[in-house]
Amino acid sequence: MPELPEVETVCRGLGPVLEKQRIEGVILRRPNLRYPFQKDFIRLLQGAVVEKVERRAKYILIHLQTGMTWVTHLGMSGRMILGAKEALNPHDHVTIKLSSKDEIRYRDPRRFGYMVIVKRDTLKGHPYFKSLGPEPLSAEFTPKTLEASLALRKGSIKTVLLNQHVVAGLGNIYVCEALFEAGIDPRRASHTLDETQVKRLHSAIQRILKCAIAAGGSTLQDHRHVTGELGYFQYQFSVYDREGKKCKKCNLQFQIDRINQGGRSTFFCSHCQK
DNA sequence: AGACGTACCTGACCGC
């Protein structure tokens, strides 16, 4: 499930392959992913030279020298595959051919992903980006800004951290892990966290994300580097998908619980997280 | 405006 570290890993893989190359061919094998492709999708990509690959939240931004930006969200199961040698998979929906003769495939069995091409200078005001929260690894994300944002909300801290308007890029896995590391009960109302707890949460979020990026993200089912390599942060999970297993923090005495919050599984240790 | 529930989609997995 691509969250920030997984998307970052994909972007770092795509950058050297795409930048400075001309897009020579675009093949769409279906009319839509999550949404229909825009009518001029192929026309806007064809012939364009890639300037730079960036990430914002969980979006891949591919800036073109034409002034347009090709935006991709991987949804739940999206993958970018570089130089695939194997036969076409039924879920290979898009193929991009580059002047370098490299080829990139977009594969997405669940089709929760989406792509859109917009003018680069309108990106900030685009509905997908307009009200996104700060990048958690940027200087704009501070204990103070987080505290102010959490104080405004009365929902559980777990669901508030999943809200991309509060902080951009966290998903279910890294929210569970960050709350565990910070020792905060996921059921706590967001606005009841005190300054010390917000500070711990802020640094836990940053530390977990940095570790996960260094590990190339987490491979559960779908995530891969563009080369097909696995991420390996899943081996460092403290709570995610560890229901019934011993807690790694409290001397292995207590078990990891699993509850449902907002229709999503939350994993935590009720002894260590208050 | 925030909180909450639901839809979207397919593959993996479980129980019978």
Add this chain to the structure above:
DNA sequence: TGCGGTCAGGTACGTC
């Protein structure tokens, strides 16, 4: 072996 049910979850959208 096969089949139906359930779960996984990021985002948008409708409702209150």
